[in-house]
Amino acid sequence: MDQYRRIQTGKTGDVHLVVFKDKKILDDTVLDEIKKEITTYMGKAAGPDMLLDFANVEFMSSAMLGLLGQLHRKITAGQGRLKMCNIRPEIFQVFKLTNLDKLFSIHKDAPTALATFT
Amino acid sequence: MPRQRSPPSRKSGTPVGNESPGAQAAGVDVLIAEDSRIQAKILQKRLIDAGHAVRWGENGADALAMARERRPDIIISDIEMPVMTGYEFCKAVKTDPSLQTVPFILMSTLSDPIDIIRGLDAGADNYVTKPYDPEYLLGRMQSLLQSPIGDATEAATLEVALAGQTFRVQAGRQQVLNLLVSTFENAVAKNQELIAANEDLSVARDRLQKTNAELSTLNEEITRRNAQMVRDLEAAAKVQRSLLPADDVSLPAAEVAWRYVPCHSLAGDFLNVFPLDEEHAGLFVVDVSGHGVPSSLMAVTVGRFLTPKVSDQSLLVRQAADGRIVIASPADVATQLNRLFQADEFSGLYFTMLYGVLHMPTGKLDYVSGGHPALLRAPAVGAVEFHGAEGFPIGFVPDVEYQQKTLMLSPGDRIYLYSDGVTEAMDKNQEQLGEQALAECIASSRPQPLEQTVAGLLETVEQWCQPAGPLDDVSILGIEWKP
Numbered sequence: 397m398d399q400y401r402r403i404q405t406g407k408t409g410d411v412h413l414v415v416f417k418d419k420k421i422l423d424d425t426v427l428d429e430i431k432k433e434i435t436t437y438m439g440k441a442a443g444p445d446m447l448l449d450f451a452n453v454e455f456m457s458s459a460m461l462g463l464l465g466q467l468h469r470k471i472t473a474g475q476g477r478l479k480m481c482n483i484r485p486e487i488f489q490v491f492k493l494t495n496l497d498k499l500f501s502i503h504k505d506a507p508t509a510l511a512t513f514t
Numbered sequence: 515m516p517r518q519r520s521p522p523s524r525k526s527g528t529p530v531g532n533e534s535p536g537a538q539a540a541g542v543d544v545l546i547a548e549d550s551r552i553q554a555k556i557l558q559k560r561l562i563d564a565g566h567a568v569r570w571g572e573n574g575a576d577a578l579a580m581a582r583e584r585r586p587d588i589i590i591s592d593i594e595m596p597v598m599t600g601y602e603f604c605k606a607v608k609t610d611p612s613l614q615t616v617p618f619i620l621m622s623t624l625s626d627p628i629d630i631i632r633g634l635d636a637g638a639d640n641y642v643t644k645p646y647d648p649e650y651l652l653g654r655m656q657s658l659l660q661s662p663i664g665d666a667t668e669a670a671t672l673e674v675a676l677a678g679q680t681f682r683v684q685a686g687r688q689q690v691l692n693l694l695v696s697t698f699e700n701a702v703a704k705n706q707e708l709i710a711a712n713e714d715l716s717v718a719r720d721r722l723q724k725t726n727a728e729l730s731t732l733n734e735e736i737t738r739r740n741a742q743m744v745r746d747l748e749a750a751a752k753v754q755r756s757l758l759p760a761d762d763v764s765l766p767a768a769e770v771a772w773r774y775v776p777c778h779s780l781a782g783d784f785l786n787v788f789p790l791d792e793e794h795a796g797l798f799v800v801d802v803s804g805h806g807v808p809s810s811l812m813a814v815t816v817g818r819f820l821t822p823k824v825s826d827q828s829l830l831v832r833q834a835a836d837g838r839i840v841i842a843s844p845a846d847v848a849t850q851l852n853r854l855f856q857a858d859e860f861s862g863l864y865f866t867m868l869y870g871v872l873h874m875p876t877g878k879l880d881y882v883s884g885g886h887p888a889l890l891r892a893p894a895v896g897a898v899e900f901h902g903a904e905g906f907p908i909g910f911v912p913d914v915e916y917q918q919k920t921l922m923l924s925p926g927d928r929i930y931l932y933s934d935g936v937t938e939a940m941d942k943n944q945e946q947l948g949e950q951a952l953a954e955c956i957a958s959s960r961p962q963p964l965e966q967t968v969a970g971l972l973e974t975v976e977q978w979c980q981p982a983g984p985l986d987d988v989s990i991l992g993i994e995w996k997p
Contacts, residue, residue, distance in 0.1 A: 422985075424804060431862070455944060458934065459803040462862035465910045486946075493934065494866060494885035494907050 400433040402426065405441075411513050412441050413506070415449040421456045431463050444476020447509050451482035458490055468500065477501070481509040542587035542659060546570045547577035547603055548621075549595040557590070560648045574598025578606050581613055588655055590619045590642075601636040608637030617658040621646060630697055631674055634690065635683040641696045643703075650703075654696065661688065747779050754810055757784040757817040765795045767874040769994040771968040775935075775976075776987045782809030782865070783933045783987035788822045790871065791839045796822055796830050798869040799989050801886065801933040803862075803907075812855075812863050819851065820869075844869045844882035848905060848916035852884070855909040864909035868931050877923035877995045882916050884908040887934050887949075890956055892967075894926030898957045900949065923995045928964060930956060930971075930993075935986035939975045947978045968992045 404415040414434060418426055438446075446467075450456075464480075471478040479501040483491070491497040503509035544566045548554040551572075558568045571577025574591065575598040581589065589607060593600035600620055607613045620638040622629050633641060640658055642651050672690070674681045685693075754776075763770055770787050782802035790796045800816060802809040819829045824839065829847050834840045842850075847869055855865070868889055870881035881889065881903060888902030903919040923929070932952070939947040955974045959967040968990050975988055 424806075458866075458938075459862075461907070461910075462803045462864050465864060465907075466862050469912075493887055493937075495883075495904050496885065496906065496910070498904070499906055499911060 400437070402430045403433050403437065405437050407441075408447075408506075408510055409513070410443050411445045411447050411510060412437075412443065413447050413449060415451065416453050419452055419454045421453055421460050423457075424459070427457070427459055427463060430460075431466075434463075434467065438470070444471060444474045445513055446471055446476065446478050447506065447513075448478070448480045449482050449506055450480060450484070450487060453487060454484065456487050456490060458494065461490065461494060461496060464496075464500065477513065479503060479509045479512065481506050541565055541567070542655075543567045543584070544569070544655075545577055545581055545586035545589045547572075547574055547589070547591035547595065547600065549573055549592060553592070557648075557651075560652075564652055574600060574603030574606070578603055581607060581616070582610070585613060586616060588617045588619070588659060590621065590651070590655075592621050601632055604633075604636035604638050617655075617661075619651075619654060619658065627676055630693065631676060631681045631683060634672075634674075634685045634693055635681065637685065637689065639689055639692050641693065641700065643700050658692070661692070750807070750810060750814075751776075751779050753814055754780060754784065757786060757813065759785070759787050763787060765789060765872075765874060765993075766792070767995065767997045768795060768872065769964050769996055771965040771992045773968055773972045773988070773990045775972065775984065775989075777935070777984050778805050780806055780810035781987040782813055783935065783989040784813050784817055785931065785933075785989045785991045786817075786820065787991060787993065790822050790831055790841050793874055794841055795872045795874060795993075796820075796841075796869070797872065797931065797991060797993060798867060799886065799931040799933055799991055800865055800867045801935075801987070801989070802865040805987070808863060812865065816851070816855065816865060819854065820847075841871060843918060844871055844880050845916045845918035848882040848884050848908065848918075849914070852906075852908045852911075852914055852916065856912055864907045866907045866934075868903075870929075870931070872923075872993065872995070874995075875997065877925070877927070877997060879921040879923055879929065880918050881921065882918040884916065885910070887932060887937055889921075890930040890932070890953065891921065891923075892928040892930065892956050892960055894924060898953045898960075900953070925995060925997050928956075928960075928967070928992060928994045930968075931989075931991040932971075933987060933989040935984055935988040936971070936975055936990060938986065939978050939984055939988070941978050942980070942982065947975060951978075964992050964994045 402417055404417055406413040414437065416430065421427060421430065468478050481503045482505055483502055488497065491500065491502065503512065544561050546554055546557055546568060548557065548570065549572055554570050558570055561568045569580050569586065571580050573595040577591065578598065591600040591603055604618050604620060607616060607618055617639045618637065619640045619642055620633050621642050621644050622633065623644050640654050642654055672683050672685055674683060758774055759770065759772055772785060774783065774785060776783065782805055783800065785799040787795060787797040798820060800813065802812045802816070818827050821828045822830055824831050824833045829850050830842055832840050848867065866886040867884040868881060868886040870879050872879050883903040883905045885905060885907030888900040890898060890900055892898045901921055903917065905916045906914055937947055937949055937952055955971050956967060959970045971990055972988065975984060
């Protein structure tokens with residue numbers, strides 16, 4: 397399995413699991429690296445479904461939403477589904493304020509999210 | 515000029531003796547006195563390689579015993595040794611009638627002129643300075659073996675004055691000559707080493723000067739580019755300031771106050787308020803994600819579409835065929851912007867926006883939100899309240915129809931538009947200021963004039979962020995409807 401600095405990757409069934417390692421996703425450098433790593437991973441990974449796990453993330457800038465939007469579009473265009481889980485209430489606020497809680501499929505935890513892929 | 519590193523040996527003196535100069539004195543019996551096992555081994559190997567037989571004593575006493583056991587052809591001795599020093603050993607050899615004509619080489623550091631006196635007094639025939647060059651030592655050996663050593667009877671008592679002291683030494687003429695020559699050779703060798711070192715230094719100095727010159731050229735280049743960059747940034751910041759309300763902005767039936775504090779020289783935020791026609795005013799706060807140059811470039815690009823001047827670009831107003839000004843509804847403005855600014859074109863950049871059109875005669879405010887924080891209404895009478903409208907950030911989802919909402923203002927009502935730099939301002943514990951604190955701040959300042967309430971809110975944000983200061987652009991726009 398590839399080793400990334402910002403993300404941890406895995407696969408459950410046909411769903412690609414991406415766990416963000418960072419506690420804070422605030423500055424542009426971290427964001428750029430996450431973007432590059434996910435792009436690299438997606439380039440290698442077969443199968444369109446992806447679950448993003450935010451369990452480690454305590455702080456997140458709204459610029460991260462832009463990246464999630466791009467991912468969402470890319471995955472949807474490839475007939476896949478993007479879901480997210482383990483989002484803390486403070487981070488969920490960022491989604492809610494921008495209405496994006498209605499665009500993204502957000503779940504309590506990984507098992508709950510994985511169950512919705514079937 | 516070629517540098518000569520090896521000390522001159524045979525060339526600097528005329529060898530005395532029958533054999534031709536340069537001939538090896540092969541197969542002689544050499545006795546070494548040296549307390550360092552490693553040093554002795556090295557020397558021993560070198561001498562054996564040159565065809566000599568070698569014996570080694572660990573100190574002067576051991577070596578003396580060996581010399582008495584069998585007379586060596588030549589002795590090479592270290593000075594600092596336990597039990598019996600090199601000087602003592604030398605003196606013992608030179609006062610022993612059976613050994614006194616054996617040439618004796620002292621290995622000294624010659625760090626002090628007194629070493630020469632001591633060597634002379636001990637009766638040494640030659641010096642080799644440590645660390646020694648093996649070739650040089652072999653050369654010395656050879657010239658000594660070729661020069662007959664005079665016997666003790668030749669020795670006379672000489673007086674030498676050194677550093678205010680008079681030394682009496684016993685030394686033969688040949689011995690004095692040998693020592694002087696070796697001392698001189700040493701001096702010459704040292705001098706050449708110094709010259710070589712000096713040349714190295716001057717090469718290094720030249721190189722350093724060249725590097726220095728290159729560095730200072732690079733430095734100038736960096737300073738020049740930096741100045742250029744600062745000028746560019748200033749120019750860009752100026753363009754960006756053109757997106758802000760005009761200094762003399764005034765609306766027929768409303769008062770305006772605003773604050774705009776970018777966290778870098780270039781920001782992703784901008785806000786404006788202006789008359790669209792005689793009865794309508796347009797007002798907005800836009801927040802492009804991220805900071806710095808990319809965000810600010812996008813802000814400027816978006817800003818061109820949000821102009822009250824009738825043009826091909828303006829999404830806010832257009833001129834109908836009959837010449838009338840037609841004002842686009844906030845929902846249409848958002849929908850069109852979303853079509854124009856799909857995030858892919860701008861590498862993931864998107865923006866949130868709250869845009870409203872205020873009908874000044876009636877206080878009817880139509881507004882739309884593209885994922886932007888809700889506007890805050892502080893009525894003339896009653897509690898403050900948030901009014902949000904649903905809508906994704908602009909550029910996020912293709913082909914979305916935005917829905918607008920309407921708010922009827924009462925005379926004296928105030929509305930506040932702001933960027934998330936206000937509500938998401940973080941203190942040193944990374945706690946956000948939040949909507950609650952914003953509402954309380956505005957509610958408590960309601961008795962004050964509008965201008966002061968906006969200034970007060972900015973102050974609250976800045977104090978909250980102490981000591982680091984805001985990490986995001988802060989935009990606040992306040993309007994009071996005064997029909």
